[in-house]
Amino acid sequence: xxxxxxxxxxxxxxxxxxxxxxxxxxxxxxxxxxxxxxxxxxxxxxxxxxxxxxxxxxxxxxxxxxxxxxxxxxxxxxxxxxxxxxxxxxxxxxxxxxxxxxxxxxxxxxxxxxxxxxxxxxxxxxxxxxxxxxxxxxxxxxxxxxxxxxxxxxxxxxxxxxxxxxxxxxxxxxxxxxxxxxxxxxxxxxxxxxxxxxxxxxxxxxxxxxxxxxxxxxxxxxxxxxxxxxxxxxxxxxxxxxx
Ligand code: F6R
Numbered sequence: 001x002x003x004x005x006x007x008x009x010x011x012x013x014x015x016x017x018x019x020x021x022x023x024x025x026x027x028x029x030x031x032x033x034x035x036x037x038x039x040x041x042x043x044x045x046x047x048x049x050x051x052x053x054x055x056x057x058x059x060x061x062x063x064x065x066x067x068x069x070x071x072x073x074x075x076x077x078x079x080x081x082x083x084x085x086x087x088x089x090x091x092x093x094x095x096x097x098x099x100x101x102x103x104x105x106x107x108x109x110x111x112x113x114x115x116x117x118x119x120x121x122x123x124x125x126x127x128x129x130x131x132x133x134x135x136x137x138x139x140x141x142x143x144x145x146x147x148x149x150x151x152x153x154x155x156x157x158x159x160x161x162x163x164x165x166x167x168x169x170x171x172x173x174x175x176x177x178x179x180x181x182x183x184x185x186x187x188x189x190x191x192x193x194x195x196x197x198x199x200x201x202x203x204x205x206x207x208x209x210x211x212x213x214x215x216x217x218x219x220x221x222x223x224x225x226x227x228x229x230x231x232x233x234x235x236x237x238x239x240x241x242x243x
Pocket of ligand 1: 034035036037038039040066067131132133134135138139140141
């Protein structure tokens with residue numbers, strides 16, 4: 001695992017956008033993995049800037065989202081599908097239908113999870129997966145205790161994650177859904193390049209476990225230590241507990 005410490009989120013975003021620009025130049029039909037939450041926002045802004053400057057096209061690319069809340073109305077602004085459309089997909093030139101996400105409102109959630117796994121496989125797998133990390137060490141919504149061999153499935157969010165995400169729901173923790181559908185740890189590990197970004201001291205403990213801890217389902221991100229190509233980009237505050 002390569003750990004890169006950068007001064008701030010802007011510098012991290014530049015490096016990740018460089019990598020995505022290189023990937024799309026070499027393979028315009030590459031498959032990207034998109035995360036939601038605050039961590040990737042500077043990356044998405046940088047990608048939009050480069051797209052507007054004519055440097056990057058997503059016209060032949062495809063993308064898969066990591067996760068989705070269960071039970072939010074289709075038009076809810078915090079439904080991850082809407083967040084991704086707002087933050088990146090709707091601001092660049094992805095073809096219609098090229099960005100897919102798990103369906104958190106499917107009648108048959110179990111069947112929808114299996115179909116999502118199949119869709120990723122049919123696309124040839126993810127070339128570059130952007131990841132954030134939860135304060136409890138989750139990646140996607142694989143909360144502590146998640147099977148290291150898990151695939152896309154329904155999960156229950158921890159109280160900590162619901163508290164952390166209440167900021168997106170007018171600070172009303174009760175408005176944060178209890179359940180989600182999420183790519184599993186094995187699904188994420190199938191991507192060819194993992195790029196995790198973390199900033200701020202609230203992430204320092206999780207980053208410490210990710211980089212220096214034992215691989216354990218209790219700190220799910222630690223599975224990344226087994227990935228042949230994992231890059232972790234952090235600012236000094238997120239790196240503050242590294243030895
Ligand atoms: C979101 C996701 C989560 C977030 C994590 C960090 O799609 O997969 O794992 O990356 O909760 O969230 P932020 O970036 O908001 O701190």
